Amino acid sequence: MSLSIEQLGVLLQVPQQIVILPHTKPDGDAIGSALGLYHCLHSHYQHHDIQIITPTDYPDFLHFLPADEKVIIYPRNENTAKNCIEKATLVFILDCNDTARLDDLQPFVDAIYCPIVLIDHHLDPQIVAAYQVWTTAVSSTAELVYRFCHQLFTQPIINADAALCLYTGIATDTGRFKYNTFPSTFEVVARLIECGLHLEQANNLIFDNNTEKRLRFLGFILSEKMIILPNKKVAYIAVSQEDMDLYQYESGDLEGVVNYPLSIAGIQVVGLFKEQSNDDVGLSFRSKGDFSVNLYVREHFIGGGHKNAAGGRSSMSLDDTIHHFLDTIANYPELQGSN
Ligand SMILES: [Mn+2]
Structure with missing residues (x-):
């Protein structure tokens, strides 16, 4: 099965059971992309049930992200996570090129029949998706999530929460814009600032968070x-x-x-x-x-x-x-x- 962006748009006009899955041991890009997509979808549609499920927990410093408390961490909520994946009518796999990188969630995801949307920038994606946004010529999956939402919604409304999550993905995956940084990366960050991202505050939250x-x-x-x-x-x-x-x-x-x-x-x-x-x-x-x-x-x-x-x-x-x-x-x- 393969879907066009228009068909995906039509699918999203009716209520869906959406599951968003980032790779195991999520880093700033994996969890930032997942929560960024959550905020984008949530602010556009009220009729979907959207769950983010991570195969494992992630570093403490990432728990500041808005709506972090909504994330289902598989080892702590095995049954809920399993049920959500089984009931899903649309699954997003983010920052992950192979279901093997979903760890213990792999068997459940390999068994689903609903459409999968893959958004990723890792080499050689092994996931069969109905729709995919994939290139390695990009800073991060977060940048691709921004582009995807821009394509999907005729009137893109990225709120400040989505902007902070997506910026976290971009800033961490580029080592604060030291590598994997393209002209489009700065363009997206510029748009995120217009959408309410407070750059200095975001950098403090992401990078100045050491314990003694x-x-x-x-x-x-x-x-x-x-x-x-x-x-x-x-x-x-x-x-x-x-x-x-x-x-x-x-x-x-x-x-x-x-x-x-x-x-x-x-x-x-x-x-x-x-x-x-x-x-x-x-x-x-x-x-x-x-x-x-x-x-x-x-x-x-x-x-x-x-x-x-x-x-x-x-x-x-x-x-x-x-x-x-x-x-x-x-x-x-x-x-x-x-x-
Ligand atoms: Mn990444």
Whole structure:
């Protein structure tokens, strides 16, 4: 089944049971897009039942987003979430290119028959959608949600709440407009400001939200755990469960930490390795310039993402994962030699 934007518009004229699903461990773009779409749909139509369901919880700093309390977090509300997906007549999958990235929700979503709308900017989408808004030449899914609403509604009314959610997606996925930033990105932000976005207040909410504990943990990581390889082009950080226990680690405490070594002049690739409670090691990679961490992670670990930002996991121990990383990264001539 495939739908045109006009047919989708017609579908939305009658009451629907709408479910919005962002990827697991939602980041600022995933949850910002989901809530942004919620506010856009909600302000246009009063007749839909709209539920946002996340496969897992998300970092504390994102809970300021307007209507956050409406989000159904699957592990806390398994039955409600499952029922909503089963009853859905229209499903939006956001910032997610594969139902495998919906974690425990995957079997329910794979079993639905209703139309799926996919809005995403990750490489190689594997989801069969009735309607899709997809390109990698964009800052974020939030930017695509803005474009989608602009297309869908002849009179786009993005309220201040929607604007704040969508801005959160754009600002976090571009590292505050450092990468993945296109002329259209600034155009959309300009429109969001016209729609009532208070830029300074939004930036404070999104970025100035550290706790003392988290900042001291960051200090510890940077002084004790950051390793720079002799060629001064690659850096990595390995965080063990013991390190996290020492600083009473909470979900989100390592958010963005991978970017700090990248701020050292000459460093082109950074890997962050985090021991997980399930014996896996979580991976987060960033690069500057031509080196594709997406291809690197796909080839040597389980995961992927974008050229300059990718994530994944390893089922080896933390030590073995680091050895594997050092062995494989040594095979890239462009990362050898000194600057
Ligand atoms: Mn994204």
